[in-house]
Amino acid sequence: MIESITGGYLTAPITGVILIVIGLYGLMVKRDLIQQVISINIISPGVVLYFTGLGYIPGAEAPLFPNTNVVDPIPATLMLTTLVIDVAVTSFALALIIKIEEIEVRRDED
């Protein structure tokens, strides 16, 4: 549907923004820590999709050596960093949730 409105050019950025809004909604409404981490994980690909989509040129090829008419590779390269950080951060957030729950359980037992 988005493609028919934007003519294909802005599909990825607009989908990205929609994902960001969904993630924000989750972060504002969900009252479970794990669901909140998942909400953050929905915002993240939204940002990645938006940013990567900025480098898109209709009809262009992958930025490999013999090709001349290529898409902008910089946004995709930069987003690799974000993705890597995101994976590590998610695991850290989940570990923290386990610790927080452990402390709460211990407090209840005491």
Add this chain to the structure above:
Amino acid sequence: MISLAVAFPILFAILFRTITYFDIGIRQIYEDLVFLIGIVGPIPIFLYNISDLPMRNVVGGWSRISGIEVGIDGLNFFFLMATFIIFPMVAFYSFGYFEKSDNKESRGVSRESKFCLMLLLYGSLIGTFITRDLFNFTVYLEIASLAAIILVGSSDTSGAKVASFRYLMLYLLSSFFFIFSVGLIYAKTGYLNFPLIEQNLVMDTEMKVAISIAFIALIMKAGIFPLHFWLPDAHSKADTPVSALLSGLSVKAPVFGMLLFLKYTSIEFLVLPLMILAFSSIFFGIGMALYQSEAKKLLAYSTVSQMGFVLLCVSTLNIIVTGVYVLAHALAKAALFLGIGIIIKEQDQKDLDSLYYSNRKILMTTMILLSLAIGGVSPFLGGYAKKLLSDILAKEIVFLFYIASIGTLTLMARLNYELLTGSSEKKQRFNLKVILPFALATASLGFGIYYKPNFSFLGLALIGIAIATFFILKYSRILDRDVLSHLKRHEKGLPVEINFYTMIFVLLNILFIFLVLYHDVLRETITSLGL
């Protein structure tokens, strides 16, 4: 060459963790030496590079378009000075603070991991301060924030894990918005290098929206009201050396981002909203700090208020004033945390009511000196910074600035009053660590004298008014009101807090975008109302 200053600590972080992880029988003193070399190593590199300022180069000799530009000039000189003075002091302080545990079963984070994280924080902070590339800045800021978040979570204090989680979620939220705005700027200008962005800058509505989103993300990362929620807990629950690093340096990294935007783009359209946020942060921070019962939390709220002052400097669009203020606050706040940490550790208390320094003459002198430094009294560097700031502020709002200065001094009067009144007959042995905060206080004094002190009766009058205000507040029993437990009654747990904070963040973004879009309409309305 200066980029080596970033590589050095990060390399040593990996080296240090490797040799300590495999336990190859090296004595602890040699391990500590590796850590220390990682901390001290970048300083000669920095000193070598500042012989010829301003310095600029692109890492690896690439062109500006594809490479990463770094530099040292008036924009980041004071930030780097603060880093290179505070970090070694805190490193020495942490040797005695984190004790090596022989118990392998211990569930806590080991001393070695904390040292490794401190080196990572150090390297990434230097990276943040020297870069001139928008995305490189983002990445270094992420590494620095992550190291800081893990350091907060590694503390054994109760509530540290919750503080760390809150910090993590809000940091991620602001990071994604920042990256979003980086994307907008890249789409508009086609570059990520700041000087090239400046050359291709067209200040249309989209660019303004991008810069406002970036600013709100940076305000959240800097812990400025109304996006300060994560700061007081994170800074007060962390181990003392970490608190000193967080309050002294870590919150200054986003401020450097603001300065990059200030220098290379145009932020005139944001001046008024920033000024409003700055003053609200100053007064909110002071108000909350006055009611705190924990010493470290008082200092953490004082950071919220001082970051308001820093934002005020940014909103005057003056780079040097911001730099000087940042250096002044970094030195004083890091030293205050170190000083209060010594008292807390010795007396094994954290409540202001039961802490005292009356049996420690050097520590007492240090704390009083630091209180004057943070209050902005000449001849300290803070005095010079506040003098510069008051000179460039518009006449109509200078009175607010003086009220804020009195507020800061009142807060410091309370801190010293509480520490002075508790007394003990027990004679304390001289603790060598006291030298570290004392050295930082002397540094603040030294810089202040170097910049030609401006003695005036106004400074003395402000101290007098502040002390009088404190006693009026105290004896009118306003300070005895239990505001904290009143606020606690409305707490509904961590998940709801995160819901609420996200909502405020989103609302502030919408408000700023609204201001950018309807700037002209608002101005016309204000003019037609005759305001």
